[in-house]
Amino acid sequence: MSEYPKVKAVEPSQGKRLRVTFENGTVKVYDCTPLLAEEAFRVLQNEAFFQNVRSDKHGYGVVWSDDVDLAESELWLKGTAEY
DSSP: OOOOOOEEEEEEETTTEEEEEETTSOEEEEEOGGGGGSGGGGGGGSHHHHHTOEEOTTSSEEESSSSOEEEHHHHHHHOEEOO
């Protein structure tokens, strides 16, 4: 099993994107738009809810609520490096 860098910080951006900073200093942009088609993530269509994202206190991903979150591996693998 691979280790992925932990999430240090997250900022919501325009177009349902997240700007994620990892502990190793890498910054990636993750597009949440494809998730909106999934029942579990439809609540992200609500802009106020989407803006309420925060990093998991242990760095294992980002969290909106007890039911809606994304793992650091998902963010790392599918995020686009920011230059």
